[in-house]
Amino acid sequence: MARQKSPREKGKVKMHRMFYKYQEGDNVTIVRDISFAANFPKRINGKIGKIVGKRGKFYIIELKDFNEIKHFIINPAHLKAVK
Numbered sequence: 001m002a003r004q005k006s007p008r009e010k011g012k013v014k015m016h017r018m019f020y021k022y023q024e025g026d027n028v029t030i031v032r033d034i035s036f037a038a039n040f041p042k043r044i045n046g047k048i049g050k051i052v053g054k055r056g057k058f059y060i061i062e063l064k065d066f067n068e069i070k071h072f073i074i075n076p077a078h079l080k081a082v083k
Contacts, residue, residue, distance in 0.1 A: 005034060018077050022059060026051045027082040030061065036077045044072065048082055 005012075013035050022028065029048045032038045049063030052071060059079065061072045 003034070014077070017079070020076060020079075020081065022051050022076070022079070022081070024051055024053060028059075028061065028079045029082050030063075030072075030074060030078055031080045033077045036075055038075075038078060040072050040074055040078075 004010075014033070017033070027048055027050055029046065030040070030044055032042075032045050044063065044065060047063050047065075049061040049072070051059050052062045053060040055073055058073050058075055061074050061079075062069060063072070064070075
């Protein structure tokens with residue numbers, strides 16, 4: 001996992017990720033954006049989960065972690081839609 005952005009990406013915040021509207025049941029992948037503080041474990045970076053609900057501006061993601069189904073509350077800046 002990269003600890004800093006490449007020189008071309010430095011200082012940029014991808015606003016389209018922040019304002020993208022996800023629906024319940026959508027599949028998303030968790031991709032840590034180092035411009036924002038990530039309040040989730042590093043081990044779930046790159047995993048695919050399902051959106052279960054919304055809490056404020058954050059989304060509740062359900063994914064399988066060590067043979068258990070867990071719920072994580074994640075900023076939309078760290079989410080990417082899966083088709």
